[in-house]
Amino acid sequence: MSETTTAAPPSGSAADAGDGARAKGPGLLGGPLGRNLGLVVALLVLCIVGAITAPGRFVDVDNVLTILRLAAVVGVVSVGMTFVIIGGGIDLSVGALVALSSVWATTLATQAMAQDFHWIVMVFTAIAVGAGAGLINGIVIAYGRLVAFIATLAMLAAARGLAEIIANRRTQIVQDRGFIEFFGGDVLGIPTLVIIFALVAAAGWVLLNRTTFGRRTFAVGGNAEAARLAGIRVQRHTVWLYVLSGVTCGIAAVMLMARTTTGSSTHGTLLELDAIAAVVIGGTLLVGGRGTIVGTVLGVLIFTTLGNVFTLNNLSSSAQAVARGVIIVLAVLLQQRLAAGGARPRKKARGAATSGSPAGALPGGSATPGGPAGARPGDSGGRPPT
Amino acid sequence: MSTSVASPSGGSPLLSTPLLEMRGIVKQFPGVRALDGVDLDVRAGEVHCLLGQNGAGKSTLIKVLAGAHQPDEGEIRWDGDRVTLGDPQAAMARGIATIYQELDLVAGLTVADNVFLGRERSRLGITRPAQANRAAGELLARLGHPEIRPTAEVGSLSAASQQMVSMARALSQDARLIVMDEPSAVLDAEEVDHLFQVVRDLTADGVAVVYISHRLEEIREVGDRITVLKDGRTVATGLPARETSTAEVITLMTGRTIEYVFPARREVRDQAAEPVLEVQDLSLAGRFRDVSFHVRPGEVLGLAGLVGSGRSEILETVYGARRATTGTVHVAGRRLRPGDVAAAVGAGVGLAPEERKSQGLLLGEPIYRNITLASLARFARGGYLSGGAEKQAAREQAEALDLRPVDVDREVRTLSGGNQQKVVLARWLLRDCTVLLLDEPTRGVDVGARSEIYALIRALADRGVAVVVVSSEIPEVLGLADEVLVVADGDVIARRPADELDEHQVLDMVMEGAAPVPGAAREGDVA
Ligand SMILES: Nc1ncnc2c1ncn2[C@@H]1O[C@H](COP(=O)(O)OP(=O)(O)OP(=O)(O)O)[C@@H](O)[C@H]1O
Numbered sequence A: 001m002s003e004t005t006t007a008a009p010p011s012g013s014a015a016d017a018g019d020g021a022r023a024k025g026p027g028l029l030g031g032p033l034g035r036n037l038g039l040v041v042a043l044l045v046l047c048i049v050g051a052i053t054a055p056g057r058f059v060d061v062d063n064v065l066t067i068l069r070l071a072a073v074v075g076v077v078s079v080g081m082t083f084v085i086i087g088g089g090i091d092l093s094v095g096a097l098v099a100l101s102s103v104w105a106t107t108l109a110t111q112a113m114a115q116d117f118h119w120i121v122m123v124f125t126a127i128a129v130g131a132g133a134g135l136i137n138g139i140v141i142a143y144g145r146l147v148a149f150i151a152t153l154a155m156l157a158a159a160r161g162l163a164e165i166i167a168n169r170r171t172q173i174v175q176d177r178g179f180i181e182f183f184g185g186d187v188l189g190i191p192t193l194v195i196i197f198a199l200v201a202a203a204g205w206v207l208l209n210r211t212t213f214g215r216r217t218f219a220v221g222g223n224a225e226a227a228r229l230a231g232i233r234v235q236r237h238t239v240w241l242y243v244l245s246g247v248t249c250g251i252a253a254v255m256l257m258a259r260t261t262t263g264s265s266t267h268g269t270l271l272e273l274d275a276i277a278a279v280v281i282g283g284t285l286l287v288g289g290r291g292t293i294v295g296t297v298l299g300v301l302i303f304t305t306l307g308n309v310f311t312l313n314n315l316s317s318s319a320q321a322v323a324r325g326v327i328i329v330l331a332v333l334l335q336q337r338l339a340a341g342g343a344r345p346r347k348k349a350r351g352a353a354t355s356g357s358p359a360g361a362l363p364g365g366s367a368t369p370g371g372p373a374g375a376r377p378g379d380s381g382g383r384p385p386t
Numbered sequence B: 001m002s003t004s005v006a007s008p009s010g011g012s013p014l015l016s017t018p019l020l021e022m023r024g025i026v027k028q029f030p031g032v033r034a035l036d037g038v039d040l041d042v043r044a045g046e047v048h049c050l051l052g053q054n055g056a057g058k059s060t061l062i063k064v065l066a067g068a069h070q071p072d073e074g075e076i077r078w079d080g081d082r083v084t085l086g087d088p089q090a091a092m093a094r095g096i097a098t099i100y101q102e103l104d105l106v107a108g109l110t111v112a113d114n115v116f117l118g119r120e121r122s123r124l125g126i127t128r129p130a131q132a133n134r135a136a137g138e139l140l141a142r143l144g145h146p147e148i149r150p151t152a153e154v155g156s157l158s159a160a161s162q163q164m165v166s167m168a169r170a171l172s173q174d175a176r177l178i179v180m181d182e183p184s185a186v187l188d189a190e191e192v193d194h195l196f197q198v199v200r201d202l203t204a205d206g207v208a209v210v211y212i213s214h215r216l217e218e219i220r221e222v223g224d225r226i227t228v229l230k231d232g233r234t235v236a237t238g239l240p241a242r243e244t245s246t247a248e249v250i251t252l253m254t255g256r257t258i259e260y261v262f263p264a265r266r267e268v269r270d271q272a273a274e275p276v277l278e279v280q281d282l283s284l285a286g287r288f289r290d291v292s293f294h295v296r297p298g299e300v301l302g303l304a305g306l307v308g309s310g311r312s313e314i315l316e317t318v319y320g321a322r323r324a325t326t327g328t329v330h331v332a333g334r335r336l337r338p339g340d341v342a343a344a345v346g347a348g349v350g351l352a353p354e355e356r357k358s359q360g361l362l363l364g365e366p367i368y369r370n371i372t373l374a375s376l377a378r379f380a381r382g383g384y385l386s387g388g389a390e391k392q393a394a395r396e397q398a399e400a401l402d403l404r405p406v407d408v409d410r411e412v413r414t415l416s417g418g419n420q421q422k423v424v425l426a427r428w429l430l431r432d433c434t435v436l437l438l439d440e441p442t443r444g445v446d447v448g449a450r451s452e453i454y455a456l457i458r459a460l461a462d463r464g465v466a467v468v469v470v471s472s473e474i475p476e477v478l479g480l481a482d483e484v485l486v487v488a489d490g491d492v493i494a495r496r497p498a499d500e501l502d503e504h505q506v507l508d509m510v511m512e513g514a515a516p517v518p519g520a521a522r523e524g525d526v527a
């Protein structure tokens, strides 16, 4: 990638050598990698704390699998959420969509069909319900021009209400043995749920980093007007983002149905908060235009591990909640530091004097009186809330 | 760009039927008729200049052409066929590429991503970054900027480099018509020359270029024909660019004759007065080194140099927006804490930044709130703001700067580019500063309003304000300032009274990066 600029003119060749050296770390991994490294360190510290405070019980294959199994459901939803947030939106309805999908996929009618045909019917139902609700979200937001926060808040209320109506507030048992054996089982000792999470995360990574869809997601969230002028159909793209989030909710519903062997209108309660927190901890900017799947996955793992360490030490869930809050704030503060210190000198001058400077970074952060460069024209000074 | 070269003389029209014809275009915004029956015809292989005052409708017209705005009336013919450009894709599909006035890039994406945004190099939806990087690198090299890395994040580039990325994007489309809306505003003289070379290459290949600029000398250099807009109407079209006199063009644009002059300097400067701004050995690692100067009350100091030579950084460091590595700044004898904007503002320092969208304006707020933002204390009593007084003061500034429209309740978002610049300027002119730092105060401002701005700056100085002006237009620095510092690659290479310098001397200095021996090469034609 970096050999493209070697044909430098004589005037700037010395400076270009310096530039070229920096270009070796490809842009794709260069910036986010540093930030993700911080997350890895945080995760390791957590593990060490776990290993010290609960020796034997923490470092245990079963315990690790439990953590991963718990992380899987939030993780799948968070991958969809990452796309929505990078695209400049937010989806508060994910928890409710998981509930609705799980209920719809376990009604007597659906289960009867599944019995006649194959349990795959339940999977399709759950995903279709999630996608359909996401489609509604997307259309209302993109074409109805409703603020995403409000539109998905409304969907949150409506979807959970609908789930209650369908289930009649009863918990619906999954009857199909095949379904439970498939999703509740494992492959070579790795739970199927964890494998699904890994597959979704990998697919999400490819979609975000290696496809035109992903590239355009960054553009739509980073500068919607520029995206429109570049010929991207911003509204249609936005709809797809919410459909994608809905699909991940459907998948998460299937996973929850397998884990709990039930479909219930209380599934996924407050899941949206966990997902958003994981995404933000993972370094995705709430104003859009920036973010990584790897960061999100790490964010999910950090959260789940934290809960596990607390539980193993018999600490109350209230203490856990406080700790989560603190961690979110700390993580975001840290992210901002890294983002401000690691990049963005506003001016990169031509000529040897400046481009030869060490990484061109300015200590002390944002050099300009204005807002962050990543902010869209509309939200002047918009920083992710902490 | 493998089109066979059909016209050796590069720039002479190839065909008699216009490539593009726009007739009677009308565009109505809430409260403003931005276009009120505009005609434009562009031939293949020509550089067609579009001129007009700030707010005349130039950008609106080219947005209609780019499919970004839908006209309310009028027809567009492309290659003789009537077309509807319903969205940007439709325009691009026909071979119309546009470089917008406001940099229209995604800050978080890389250079290559931006160049190919919407037309990504991909196979089956999977992007091919290596290919895109290579192609983007070639385009940038063609534009004379091989040092811009395709993998660099656009948000970290200077405004000039970002302009090059926009340009590379337009080139990458293999367009038949390229529209450039004030591309030279953020470029320095050398880069403008390079831009013109690219334009000539394009027209030699039969590509048409629509060129918008407020610098009339550029029009004469690169243009073939001129269309002049005034208040949303075409007042002249098809004027020969080289033969039409500047005075005539200005009269067409403004409806009056304008003496393009600088206000008189004060006859005798008070050399005894204590300097109000003293900068001593100021350095910012990697940007500039050991900059020292002082400005007395009533003085205008000009910083000349190339874009990227460190002039803006010097201002920003004095202001405290960047933390100096070494050196001191004293205002009225008191030392300012480095990197502390609040301290600088408290001491009476004001900075009008060069980039309005990212640094200066609250786009969704009304004009008057933007203008009074830096002087709110003046309009507040016990924290309660008096809207009436605020608006009155804002209106006076707006009128003085020839803001159009002078309706101070409008959202800044809806103003034309040059008028947004005037709002930033108005804010700092309104504030009672003792030291005023102006970074490119006339960028994108039309000829009419320029004279007003010059007069205002001089009037402020006469009231005892110390002014520091950065400008890429050397005649502007020389005409406006009392003293000039020439900056090259982060070093101050000369300090002279402005009336002892001429444009060529300054250009030579900034190009060579060193000052000649004083008095050695002085010519007699001092302005
Ligand atoms: N989105 C909008 N909403 C309302 N009014 C607008 C909008 N865009 C432009 N206008 C108005 O239309 C008029 C023409 O603006 P335009 O941007 O075309 O001017 P311009 O000739 O490009 O000026 P400049 O030289 O300053 O760039 C101005 O009065 C402006 O306020």
Ligand SMILES: [Mg+2]
Pocket (backbone or CB within 6 Å): B058, B059, B060, B101, B181, B416, B417, B418
């Ligand atoms: Mg304009």
